[in-house]
Amino acid sequence: MSSLETRIGQWFERIGEMTPENTEARRDVELVITKLDDGQLRVAEIAPGGDVVVHEWVRQAILLLFRLRGLERVEVGPFEFLDKLDLKHDYERRGVRVVPGASARRGSFLSPGVILMPSYVNIGAWVGSGTMVDTWATVGSCAQIGSNVHLAGGVGIGGVLEPANAVPVVIEDDAFIGSRCMVVEGARVGRGSVLGAGTILNPSIPVIDAETGEEISRGYVPDYCVAVSASRRREYPGGEFFLPCVLVIKRMEEGERHNKVALNALLRDHGVAT
Ligand SMILES: CC(C)(COP(=O)(O)OP(=O)(O)OC[C@H]1O[C@@H](n2cnc3c(N)ncnc32)[C@H](O)[C@@H]1OP(=O)(O)O)[C@@H](O)C(=O)NCCC(=O)NCCS
Structure with missing residues (x-):
């Protein structure tokens, strides 16, 4: 188990308290999201035997992300959006x-x-x-x-x-x-x-x-x-x-x-x- 995985597990135990002010948790979670974005991590994959293996800690990082980010307004031409994720x-x-x-x-x-x-x-x-x-x-x-x-x-x-x-x-x-x-x-x-x-x-x-x-x-x-x-x-x-x-x-x-x-x-x- 990587130390990043361990830390995500620890943050997830406290998910109820998480807010965008928790910069330490946010740094760990954002790192997981960057690795997902580049394909270095996956939430799930098919194991050699054919079963689907779920990497639960990666999914926990996604759930944490919603707690650790606030709403931000984005404008593109005449369109306006309000969301937490990029x-x-x-x-x-x-x-x-x-x-x-x-x-x-x-x-x-x-x-x-x-x-x-x-x-x-x-x-x-x-x-x-x-x-x-x-x-x-x-x-x-x-x-x-x-x-x-x-x-x-x-x-x-x-x-x-x-x-x-x-x-x-x-x-x-x-x-x-x-x-x-x-x-x-x-x-x-x-x-x-x-x-x-x-x-x-x-x-x-x-x-x-x-x-x-x-x-x-x-x-x-x-x-x-x-x-x-x-x-x-x-x-x-x-x-x-x-x-x-x-x-x-x-x-x-x-x-x-x-x-x-x-x-x-x-x-x-x-x-x-x-
Ligand atoms: C599933 C599919 C590939 C079957 O093609 P096929 O092997 O040539 O089979 P047939 O068209 O001869 O159909 C076989 C039987 O299944 C039925 N059937 C076909 N497609 C069906 C569907 N989508 N839902 C329910 N029944 C369907 C046919 O009515 C036919 O029944 P019959 O034997 O009583 O005449 C095709 O019908 C289909 O749905 N293609 C997807 C189309 C699509 O979504 N394209 C995307 C656009 S890019």
């Missing part, structure tokens, strides 16, 4: 393309080759190289997005700062998340998988194999699946209702790209789309 800077050095209307908070990490259409990336989020965050997509706090992912227009990737030890949303490399999907509360989409437009995925939603009818998991779409939004019949004393589920309609070979997704990637490579 925005990210230095995109040219980072090799990240940022279309006007996009914003990412300092303390999120964007790898080289990321494209931000007018979208939002919150603190603690980590986005891998070559990933496209399309128009009106939001990447919530601490969400972990892999490389060469496409988050299509209006996708909502949920953020998680509390409760303690809550697992953030994880989207693995090469996944395609269709327009207006909502992936929240620690849900996970495996490598190379495609989530059809408008799918809602959270840890209460059953993921069902269309071939066998079996429930594969709750809130987790395994690698190289094509999954769409569906509904399942449930009986209640009050009647029969249809609750959402996610249906795996196809399994692809490892490394395979779904043809519609491949077309999208091709258009992008040639600068035709977005």
Whole structure:
């Protein structure tokens, strides 16, 4: 355990007393945020065995930051903002393309080759190289997005700062998340998988194999699946209702790209789309 980690733990025990006047705590916390911003630290990552490991102390530093900073007014042309946190800077050095209307908070990490259409990336989020965050997509706090992912227009990737030890949303490399999907509360989409437009995925939603009818998991779409939004019949004393589920309609070979997704990637490579 590093001494920085130990100190953050100690400050966090006293989070109720923290104010912007506590300069010592603020120095430690700001250091963690700088390291997050440059990708030297992560809130969570996938361990070699495949489990998601959460570095709770890093998330504690983010929670402390909100206590240690006061509101500041920022004016940009005719716009006025009032917030506690800074925005990210230095995109040219980072090799990240940022279309006007996009914003990412300092303390999120964007790898080289990321494209931000007018979208939002919150603190603690980590986005891998070559990933496209399309128009009106939001990447919530601490969400972990892999490389060469496409988050299509209006996708909502949920953020998680509390409760303690809550697992953030994880989207693995090469996944395609269709327009207006909502992936929240620690849900996970495996490598190379495609989530059809408008799918809602959270840890209460059953993921069902269309071939066998079996429930594969709750809130987790395994690698190289094509999954769409569906509904399942449930009986209640009050009647029969249809609750959402996610249906795996196809399994692809490892490394395979779904043809519609491949077309999208091709258009992008040639600068035709977005
Ligand atoms: C999931 C998707 C990739 C499936 O494509 P596909 O493998 O070619 O499958 P099909 O389109 O043949 O659809 C298979 C079945 O699933 C259904 N289906 C397809 N997409 C669906 C969706 N988003 N929600 C619910 N059902 C869907 C189809 O109606 C079809 O049903 P049928 O067998 O009764 O006809 C595609 O439909 C999709 O949603 N793409 C994302 C589009 C998008 O968001 N683009 C972003 C713009 S950049």
